[in-house]
Amino acid sequence: MEDKETMPDALPAKPEPVKQPESPRISRRLWLSGAVTAATVMLVRQSVGKVAPVVPSAAPEVMTPATDLAAVDPTKVIGAGPSGYGTTSLFEKPERLTSLTSSRTPLQNLYGSITPSGLHFERHHGGIPVIDPDKYELLIHGMVDRPLVFSLADLKKFPSVTRTCFIECSGNYRSGKAEMTPQEICGLTSQSEWTGVLLSTIFKEVGVQPAATWFLAEGGDAAVMTRSIPVSKGWEDAMIVYAQNGEALRPEQGYPARLLLPGWEGNTSVKWLRRIKLSDAPFMTREETSKYTEKVKDGKIRQFSFVMDARSIITFPTYPVKVQKGWIEIRGLAWSGRGKIERVEVSVDGGQSWTAAELQGPVLDKAHTVFRYLWNWKGEETRIMSRAVDETGYVQPDYETLAAARESKGGYHFNPITKWLVKNNGEVFHDSPKSDDLS
Amino acid sequence: MDKSSVFKGYLIAIAALGAAIAIALYAFLRDPQEETPDKFGFGKVAGADRIKALDIDVMPDGRGLPAGTGDIRQGLIIYTEKCVSCHGNGEKVDYKLPGDALFVNQPAKKTKTIGTYWPYATTIFDYIRRAMPYNAPGSLSDQEVYHLTAYLLYANKVIPANTVINEHSLPKIVMPAKKNYVVDDREGGSDIR
Incomplete structure (x- = not known):
């Protein structure tokens, strides 16, 4: 405990021993941790030459608001060093527009066709669960020859596929006033490059029986959210994805693995996928009866409207x-x-x-x-x-x-x-x- | 051994050698990547216990329903304790309820309730058991879920007072909205539906 008390706050409680560098070059980790000693700072300052005259005298050592930074001639001051995980410019603040259960992509602030992962729209039915990837399991059972449980590592071992497609919530129309942005009107659509395994590959692995016509996809969130999906979509182009735009799925996008049904209403791409059950009929879950059905003409209620129209x-x-x-x-x-x-x-x-x-x-x-x-x-x-x-x-x-x-x-x-x-x-x-x- | 049989032996030997060379050549020249197998052997066999622990869904024909009975009056008590704060008591309020109104005492045209919109009674059981109450999902016993299902069917005037529901009767209940349901018939092209 004594050791901990004498240590600078910025260091972790149990730091790995930092090797003394042979050259004046200091350890990057030590430098980034902000725990450099006064002597080291002197060393660095000497090694990069005079910097003091161009820095405002009151300039703080560590973090500076964007406005202060903008006042400084960037060619006359050493910039920030590399970082472990980059972020957006201090001057850019694209943001999702949030409600209690959803957030909307700022379509009007984006370029090109890919939605940055952190700006992909959200819709949750029981919040975002925390799922340990080492404990994650996907059960596939019902009308199959071999009911199997896959770990995340198992899913990643299968032949992988990468494809770019949109996901759009089918409840993606708002109107009613003049002061509305694209984000407010239809910000529940986003696009990513997804990577995972084709569901057809998994179907072959478990041996889906010919009599199976529907499957239940169930999430591992607090809503244990479920949808019934025709098996034909599984053979056609459905995927179980574990990566989005080159990195692991974001928690709000179903980490560690979600279903992806290209072109179909977003709710069917069940996040935090924990179970798939093959059956001979739809399950008529709450999300495909009470919700995600629409009133159409002659007083009818249209169900299983999967495909998103152009x-x-x-x-x-x-x-x-x-x-x-x-x-x-x-x-x-x-x-x-x-x-x-x-x-x-x-x-x-x-x-x-x-x-x-x-x-x-x-x-x-x-x-x-x-x-x-x-x-x-x-x-x-x-x-x-x-x-x-x-x-x-x-x-x-x-x-x-x-x-x-x-x-x-x-x-x-x-x-x-x-x-x-x-x-x-x-x-x-x-x-x-x-x-x-x-x- | 006459000459012709020796000759035949040679022929067979040459043919066999030729076949062996052809196979070797084929193996050598073909795409080194093997054919994609139908099965990779990844994953573990799911045992019955494991499946049972997760297999909570209930289907419209009653598959998945546990044995049990639901009592309307017991359901009202549970509803009052655990549900009414979000879903209301069926009376009109001048604020937005945190949850959907599941029944209304005075029918209103636009309200989507269990009685006016839900096509299957089994969905009530399945959904309450898996996701409710919102602040304590999955905390209700099967017995409590049966009671609540009975109460909600009664509050929506789908079943009369003193009805007791169970795993056999629940799937047989015909919901008022069922007749309005149609399956999506959009198929692209020039039609707007």
């Missing part, structure tokens, strides 16, 4: 930006759960005429696809909008068409064209349908 949204220029006359690159995202985006059409005259936007290739299957459209704005008030067309020929409908087809003003799987009002002073607002129904 959708697009302009992410620039959108509320709250203000644009100026001249060339504006209209940018946005388009995606379809049924395959590739065939084209995206943009209208800058309130929907009277439509022109094909440029798609950023390669256009991937069931993936966010970036589109761009160069627009020379003359300063007139107008409405701009985009509509996606996928390879099945599906054309993203406008709000009125969709509302009439469904006899509904919102709810799950609502994917209407989003319109943006560009005022003649350059302000941009969400041109919301006249509806406050957010069901």
Whole structure:
């Protein structure tokens, strides 16, 4: 205990012995820990020359707010050293918009088609569980020849597959006011490069019986959340993934392993996957009856609406930006759960005429696809909008068409064209349908 | 041994040698990566105990339901103690309940309750047992879950007072909303559904 008391606070309670470096070069770990002795600091200062004159006299040694750093000529002061795990620039603050059970991706602040892992939308039904990867197990049983339990290490031993696709919550439509960003309207969609094992590989391993038509996917969270999935999706392209954008899954994305059903409503890609049970019928869980079903015409309730219809949204220029006359690159995202985006059409005259936007290739299957459209704005008030067309020929409908087809003003799987009002002073607002129904 | 049989022997030997060379050549020239096997032998066999510990799902036909009976009055007592603070007592309130309203005393058009929206009674049992109460998930006994299921069916006017439910009767209950359910028929293309 005495040793601990005499040790600097920044060092861990039981430090590994630090080897005395042979050269004046000091141990990186020691340097980063902030536990360098006065003598070492002197040594370093001498070795890098005079730095004192350009540093404000009151400059703190360790952490400096961005504004203070910005006041310093970066060519006249040694920058920060390397770190174990990098972070975003001090000047960048993209953030998810959180509620009690979800958070939304800031679509309008992102570039390209990949969502940074820390900005992937969240939807939890019982919070984010803490699961020790060494204790993690996935049980597969029911109508199989060999019920098996896989550890995380077992899953990683199987042939791996990497694919890029979006995950979108089917309850991803909000409207009702002009001051809304893409994040608020449909921020429950995100895209990652996922790595894992094909579910078909696991199906062969356990010997799924021909009579099995559905499987239950069960999470290991406090909701022990469950969905029934047709076995055919398992043979087609379902995966059990353990990595996202090159590293282990984030806890909020299902660490250590989740189901991934490309193109299907996000709720079916069950996170923290702990059990798969093969059966001959759907289980009719709460999430596929009371929730994730939608009222459609003639008073019917539509169930097992798995596939996400094609959708697009302009992410620039959108509320709250203000644009100026001249060339504006209209940018946005388009995606379809049924395959590739065939084209995206943009209208800058309130929907009277439509022109094909440029798609950023390669256009991937069931993936966010970036589109761009160069627009020379003359300063007139107008409405701009985009509509996606996928390879099945599906054309993203406008709000009125969709509302009439469904006899509904919102709810799950609502994917209407989003319109943006560009005022003649350059302000941009969400041109919301006249509806406050957010069901 | 006559000449012809010796000759035959040579032929067989040459043929066998040729076949052996062909096989060796094939093995040498073919893609060194072996065929992907159907099975890798990864994972452990799941024993019956292990499966039983996790196998908690209940299906609409009653598969998975434990033996037991549910009593409406017992259910009301548990509901009052453990559920009402989030789900309300069926009366209109001027604030948003933390949980969904599961039943309403005065029918309202837009309220999605068990009685107006849930297609299967078994789902009530399955969901309460796996996920409720929200602040203590999985803490209820099967007996308590049966009582609550009975109470919620009664509060939604699906079963009359004094009904006792059990693992045989629960799957037979026809929920009012069942008739409204249709399976998704969207299939891409030009139709908007």
